[in-house]
Amino acid sequence: MLEVEAGLEMLVRGGNAIDAVVAAAFTGFVVEPDSCGVGGYGRLSLRVGRTGEIVSVDHYVRAPAAARPDMFELDRSMEPVHYGFPRTRGLRAEHGHLAPAVPGAVAGLCAAHESFGSLRLAEVLEPAIAAADAGLPMTWDLLLALVPRLDEVRELPHAAALLLRDGRLPLVEGQHTAPDRLDCSELAGTLRRIAEQGASGFYAGPVAESIEREIAAHGGILTAADLAAYRPRILREEPLRYRGLRYVTCFDQVGYEALNILSRFDLRAMGEGSADVYHLVAEALGCAFADSLTWYGDPDVEPAPVAGLASPAFGAARAEQLSLERALPRPIAPADPRPYDGPFTPRGAGPSAAGLGGTSQMVAIDEEGNAASLITSLTSAFGSLVLVPGTGVFLNNAMQNFDPHPGHANSIAPGKMPIFGVPTLLALDDDTIFAAGGSGGYRIAAGVLQAFVNHVDFGLPLREALDRPRVHCQGRETFVDARISLDVRDRLAQLGHVVVVQTDDPGLNAFGRVSAVTRDGTTGEIDAAAGPSWASAAGVI
Template sequence: MSHSFSLSQSVKKPAIASTGGVVAAQHVTAARIGTEILEQGGDAVDAAVAVSFAMGVLEPWMSGPAGGGSMMIWREEEQKSYALTYGMKSPKSLDTSAFPLSKDGKAADLFPWRAVEDDLNVQGPLSIAVPGTVAGAGKAHAAFGNMPWKDLLQPAIKEAKSGLLVDWYAALIIASATRALSKDPHAAATYLEDGQWPTIAGWTALSEKRIDQSLFASTLSRLADQGPDDFYRGDIAATMVKDIQDKGGFLSLDDLASYAIEFEAPLTIPYRNSRIFATPTLTAGPTLADTLGQMEKLFTPGSTPSPDSFAAYADALSAAYQRRLASMGDQDAPHAPSCTTHFSVVDRHGNMVSMTQTLLSLFGSRVVSPNTGLLMNNGIMWFDPEQGHPNSLAPNKRCLMNVCPVIGEQGDQRFAIGASGGRKIMPAVMHLTSFMTDHGLSLEDAFHHPRMDVSGGDVIIADEDLAPEIISELSRKHKVTTTKRTVFPYAFACPAGVSRENGINSGCTEIMSPWGDAVAEKGTK
């Protein structure tokens, strides 16, 4: 006798709804930290600052103080949005001749540039760019924060003193970068055992293994006491620069002291009967505007995402990315792993923050500053090492990023969404925007609906759970590969978002994110 079995699995991550504030983040502990700040009377910006530093402790391979990013802010009383971009910048003393091109081959990480000998632009001290995350958090807090800066860093300090718990997911992430981490003695000492294995040996639920982050905690404590300026002009800056220069990097005190950012008028994108606010420069905001502008002409929305709408998504994204690649030089590999984090906040008054931050690659440069405990970015990899191209490497130059935090509004609903995932970010933001504004899906339904990725490659990557008629329609004009939505690696971006409608706030994160979740203020419904 023979038997046949059919296994069907369904993953659900319900959105949380509340009259109080909500934080959606890629780590639930950071989301809880954000809501605790809201409960103490903090603004959405206060919560975002606390979450930013907490994420650098809880998920250090994705982001941290020595990275960069951007955010969109909504002020309910003003009925106004603000854009703030604080991406990484190449050092002033950077010497392009220090990155000799290999005779053949492509780079070993996210971007298919010409390879540089020994991947010097990908990992190691030469790959470190001037960080912007602390400047961004400080600028936002100075403009809109209610609580003292020092108080906002205390939860991250507490987590760092406890050390990073190495569970199965952390061990999986560390294992994927073991070889690269082993090349820097201080990174190896922090994350590896005997310089070659993830620090997970013997871990069980009853015998925890934690990574020592006490040095990082000390740096955060000084940053809390002295304020964000210390990161750029104080003892933290001096210590960090000495560490990196001792390793052979270009980063200087002048690079840090001269780093400056300002609020920008957001890119306002009219889309049918809605408006989307995005960052205007050096991000994927302009490419989102290009995509949405095409979509308005390509299909008529119905009650649910249809074959026609998905065909329009594919055509609009393909054309927008073709223009982006030609004019902006953004050439990262479309199916590279997610190496960023995103979180969204809404407070009880309706103020919102959509914030994306990154070290660029997984574990950034894979270099740890030994006297600060900071894991450093590898922002130099964002530049094309070959001269004569739109995004060619040069000294004192801002990096072009793929981040795409947005604030959207339609009728009585407003939402703040974004994602991690390199070039997959903008397509995910576009999908979620369309699901909610074109088809009337709730935040929860939008996050659960299958998506596809069209971000400049030759192949559409489609969730195999999309309706067969949608996949069939996509296949008429494009080469399509279907895949599962899994925990690791991510075939699609990893979004997080919040929304507000008629005084009710809600939040949701990527349903396959093992650590991510949305958390509401206690005592609210």
């Protein structure tokens, strides 16, 4: 809730939606250290109210300059992670000092604020600094994130000193105990540097030097030079259309392809909650993931058919392969987007560092029509678990988002961005605006896109659109919310889906945590909603 309060405070002070999202994000870096942080990354879609301009700020990680395609030894004795890529021996791409890639969170948020915010950066960061000065009481959410990584935390003394108490789990507030508090004073110092100096307060000087020193002392490859060279990818994407609404996904090809496929079907006529709709959503997601995981590569570093993956013509061709009488054979075979490809020439693209080599979400809208949707992440809970001494910074573990096989589209290369596969959705038609973001790994796509479909295709109010049960598919199993009726589940199985029923309990986040805001173009009414309720908050002033 502190994140929501920080964003609303910026609006009360006369700031805009970009100020609100940046304030909420930096506050999140303090109060959700398991989900996001200044050592992480994200994607931000925004609309500038006075001009109607849509801007995407892709501030995903990049591989360090010393990264190599074969830098990790593979361990085929373990099941792949949710990306489908092999695990690395000793899980070195997942925790420890080889796991961090070059973080983009601070650069992306500062770039967006510098160009489109209205308040001073120091003012926008005030709530985050206050939260860090106060220290963070241990909560059940934090404990749920910490427990699965307890053994790894104990291997890293800096992380253990912050998160544990003499090697044991910290206390959470209960009937007879006060919660242990995490000391965030060092993080407060880092935030003050950023407030005073902007992005250079993180990417140069003492913070960058401390990061390099800690990484080098333990055999890692991330350097101060990598940090200094980082630039976000700033895009003026050509919006696509869904049911007449123009939309962007912040350069997420999975989101584009799935919506391109669904746009070819009359979902409204099939009925909200019907087996046909859930079937097509699962098929569209499955195709989009199968295609992107096969073909996506960073176009700043090497040729890749990213335009083809997002092409409406490719989506139409994929839709022609779908049937309401049967599911595609599993695993879904990838299709070839190259015949539909074009040059990667986003309008007004800003600089990116092509020469070098756990997740949360914040969305906001204001009366002037400014809107922003952010996904921000460390990849896993507390990222790599590398806590940099003197800074309070947990570094991401996003090197696991690359395919550790050499010679593949998403293989490691210096300066390269790995596949992301999760959309920040911003849709609009004149003064009507829908903006959404989510958390929960690749389940973000399921959450954000189905909330959008529920609102646009079926006319559900925002709260109901987010609360409806969802399905998810990445080309193999179809994961189905247990609230979906047995008749619908049985029909999906008859169609050929490998149905796996899941409940969206605390700690699982089986179908994504989603936050969304809307503005009605006719009445000007603004609405906000977030769910599931046990892990989210929303507010309107």
